[in-house]
Amino acid sequence: MGILIVLFIVLFILTTLPSLWTKAILNKHRTPHPYIPGTGLQFAEHLIQKHELTGVKVEETEQGDHYDPIEKVVRISTANAHSNSLTAITTVAHEIGHALQDKYDYPELKQRTALIERAAIMQKFAGMALMITPLLIPLAHTPMVALLTFGAGFIAMGVPVIIHLSTLPVEFDASFKRALPLLEQGEYLNKKDHKTAKRILFACAMTYVAASLSSLFNLWKWLKALKR
Template identity: 85%
Template sequence: MAPLILVFVLLFIVTTLPSLWTKAILTKHRKPHPDIPGTGLQFAEHLVEKLQLDKVTVEETEEGDHYDPVSKTVRISSANAHSNSLTAITTVAHEIGHALQDKEDYPELKQRTALVERAALMQKFAGMALMITPLLIPLAHTPMVALITFAAGFIAMGVPVIIHLSTLPVEFDASFKRALPLLKEGQYLSKKDQKTAKRILFACAMTYVAASLSSLFNLWKWLKALKR
């Protein structure tokens, strides 16, 4: 029992604490910054023009900050769109980093985009298979039913693991190889604020790491349950 409790304690530390820490960091730096002249939305539009991201559009959203490589759209949350905080500016630089990846045909971004599109179809299949499996058991005394159930469960539990792991290099590249150099070379932030921006990006990156570990743990629990 003690090792199991230790596992759950460690899981809490590596999955929950990073999210709480990230939230605290982002909240701390959401206050208006006296040395930043424009809002997040204005900064995004400025970078799109400066970097000649001709096919990219910028829009405000209620769904959270992200870049959509299918529609070539940088979407900025309302909280960051109308703010000139360090959190807003750093977040925008990160999303523009994804747009740069797309422009340069960054392989990992293309692979993740294709994977996410396929995953949606696979998850639908898994959901349908798991729903109809109980109906098939009384009708068919065959290993095929067990195989269908295993495949559906593996897709439901395994696909998130693959997506989270494929997300890590894409997010780290957008943050540390693109967003930070943009902020530094464009002299948009002072050296002190650049250090804060790096801390913000690192905190956000840890949430992706935590999500990956959490999905791996869920897959491990499912596989362990199958052995019983």
């Protein structure tokens, strides 16, 4: 029992602290930068033109920074869209990194996009199955009902694990193989700011690691509850 408590504390720390640290890093570098001339939106438009990302648009959003490979849109949060902070510029470079992955048919991005689309359908049916199984139990005392419940639960808990794990290589590639070289080769930042941008990207990457650990932890707890 003691080992389980220690394991729970360790996993809690690993899944919570990275998010808190990332927020602290991003907030620390949200102040306006004295030498960066444009906002996040302007920087995104500049990079789209420079790297000939044909068909890619940029727009402001309230849903958080992300690249939509289906709509071909780089969406920049309001906080970063109208700011020239290091956080804003680095975040935009990361999202443009995803657009570059799309342009050059990065296999892992395509696989993740297809997986997310399939997962949405699977989780919808899993949710429906979990809703109807309590109604089926009194009517049909068969192993099929238990199997249906297990299958639906496994999809609901297991699919997020697969998605988060498939996200890791995509995010690390967008940050360290695309965004960082993009910032360095374009000479948008000085040497000191480039180091800060690297730290911002690393902090953000840790949130994806934490999300993967969290989803694995949730799956482990669910499987352990089934054994009781």
